[in-house]
Amino acid sequence: MTDMRDRTPTPEPARGIDRRTALRGGLAALAALGPLQALGARTAGAAPMAKAPFSPDYGPLAPVKDHTTGLELLRLPKGFEYISHGWTGDPMTGGAPTPGAHDGMGTFTAPDGKTVIVRNHELSGYTGAFGGTAAYDPAARGGTTTVVFDRDAGQFLGTTPSLAGTIRNCAGGVTPWGSWLSCEETTEIGPDGTRHGYVFEVPADGQSNGVPLKQMGRFSHEAVCVDPSTDIVYLTEDATPSGFYRFLPHERQNLAAGGELQMMVIGDSGQSYVTYDDPTGTSYRTSWVTIDNPDYAPGEVRPALQGQAKGAAVFKRLEGAWWGNDRAYVVSTSGGPKGQGQVFEYDPATETMTVLFASPDATVLNNPDNICVSPRGGIVLCEDGDAGEYLHGLTQDGQIFPFALNQVVIPAGGVPGKSVKPGDYSGSEWCGSAFDTVNGNWLFANAQTPGITFAITGPWRTGSL
Numbered sequence: 001m002t003d004m005r006d007r008t009p010t011p012e013p014a015r016g017i018d019r020r021t022a023l024r025g026g027l028a029a030l031a032a033l034g035p036l037q038a039l040g041a042r043t044a045g046a047a048p049m050a051k052a053p054f055s056p057d058y059g060p061l062a063p064v065k066d067h068t069t070g071l072e073l074l075r076l077p078k079g080f081e082y083i084s085h086g087w088t089g090d091p092m093t094g095g096a097p098t099p100g101a102h103d104g105m106g107t108f109t110a111p112d113g114k115t116v117i118v119r120n121h122e123l124s125g126y127t128g129a130f131g132g133t134a135a136y137d138p139a140a141r142g143g144t145t146t147v148v149f150d151r152d153a154g155q156f157l158g159t160t161p162s163l164a165g166t167i168r169n170c171a172g173g174v175t176p177w178g179s180w181l182s183c184e185e186t187t188e189i190g191p192d193g194t195r196h197g198y199v200f201e202v203p204a205d206g207q208s209n210g211v212p213l214k215q216m217g218r219f220s221h222e223a224v225c226v227d228p229s230t231d232i233v234y235l236t237e238d239a240t241p242s243g244f245y246r247f248l249p250h251e252r253q254n255l256a257a258g259g260e261l262q263m264m265v266i267g268d269s270g271q272s273y274v275t276y277d278d279p280t281g282t283s284y285r286t287s288w289v290t291i292d293n294p295d296y297a298p299g300e301v302r303p304a305l306q307g308q309a310k311g312a313a314v315f316k317r318l319e320g321a322w323w324g325n326d327r328a329y330v331v332s333t334s335g336g337p338k339g340q341g342q343v344f345e346y347d348p349a350t351e352t353m354t355v356l357f358a359s360p361d362a363t364v365l366n367n368p369d370n371i372c373v374s375p376r377g378g379i380v381l382c383e384d385g386d387a388g389e390y391l392h393g394l395t396q397d398g399q400i401f402p403f404a405l406n407q408v409v410i411p412a413g414g415v416p417g418k419s420v421k422p423g424d425y426s427g428s429e430w431c432g433s434a435f436d437t438v439n440g441n442w443l444f445a446n447a448q449t450p451g452i453t454f455a456i457t458g459p460w461r462t463g464s465l
Contacts, residue, residue, distance in 0.1 A: 057463030080458030088451030089419030104171035105432035135165030183221030241314035263307030378465035
């Protein structure tokens with residue numbers, strides 16, 4: 001195995017140890033969000049956007065061998081390399097098998113400098129919770145696992161269960177106080193009548209208590225982002241119609257103490273505004289209405305329709321969310337004039353919302369999902385497309401390019417030491433992209449099926465990521 005250590009490390013600044021700094025999450029404070037701002041600054045006379053065949057800086061993609069298995073599982077630009085870990089079925093610490101359906105992830109830095117990754121598992125069904133931690137619903141299969149990674153050695157150190165008994169843990173978001181908010185993308189009722197559709201908090205340095213944050217609403221949750229100056233949580237909903245929500249906590253750094261769930265209003269007509277077809281550059285005045293029954297029961301009205309009845313705006317499948325530059329950035333997967341996706345920017349200081357970008361064509365951007373930001377200001381888009389499963393990059397001048405291609409194929413006979421069945425998994429979507437929180441020299445991402453976590457490193461500074 002070649003030396004996987006970073007070739008050009010950036011010194012980590014000295015800092016005191018407290019909960020906010022000992023387990024730091026996210027890179028919002030470091031990222032300028034230049035590409036997103038560039039999208040919003042484009043004028044009507046600008047040249048049409050196009051998707052480049054490859055990065056003008058990193059170059060074209062080529063097959064690269066996995067340092068763990070020796071298989072060519074990914075295509076990457078020259079100079080980039082990776083290791084795989086946590087394949088579905090791999091033994092975790094304690095011997096239990098790793099759950100499958102790897103999805104959203106958040107990254108943190110522990111006091112010893114190691115990177116901690118909390119990973120969602122978007123599993124459905126009620127055949128039993130995986131063991132090793134408290135289960136919310138003993139029959140439900142979803143949850144989270146926590147992975148430790150040594151950045152300097154380029155080595156995964158172990159995995160432990162951290163939340164169990166949930167369903168369809170899709171995305172979520174990191175908090176400024178060192179935890180991961182894992183979101184159930186469902187409103188199912190379990191066989192014993194247990195309601196699902198909640199947010200759960202998972203400390204990066206331990207295990208969740210398995211208690212849902214019910215005042216944050218019961219709906220088809222996707223992602224969250226948190227304003228570190230107020231601890232207000234912004235939430236997206238993967239449904240149509242969906243709302244854009246905020247949660248006002250009663251106590252800072254203590255979401256379990258409850259709070260108020262609100263849904264965004266656009267304009268002042270008193271009528272619900274529909275954003276579905278709005279193009280790039282559309283700007284709105286915003287306010288908020290309270291959701292009176294966030295934890296709705298079967299037969300009652302779900303939160304988005306409660307808000308819509310009060311004049312709140314509706315969106316098409318809100319998914320990705322990111323906090324940076326004192327603003328919330330959210331993605332509508334299928335909004336815009338062509339139905340190919342929108343990126344919104346919400347500025348709480350001015351109570352305005354803007355469509356930074358609406359995809360003009362599937363060849364430019366095809367139904368984007370989650371986003372993450374590097375400390376260099378580059379954007380990584382998890383795009384679930386029709387012409388290959390790519391991680392895409394977004395340059396400072398708004399150009400989109402493929403960065404990584406899934407080409408996971410397990411040969412006949414399988415992989416020694418792995419329980420994944422032979423087959424072609426190259427059609428599986430990318431999920432959970434997140435950079436390490438020290439200097440962004442490692443990008444972590446999942447192939448949801450068969451369930452593999454990748455750690456990618458290379459000459460980031462020669463390009464826009």
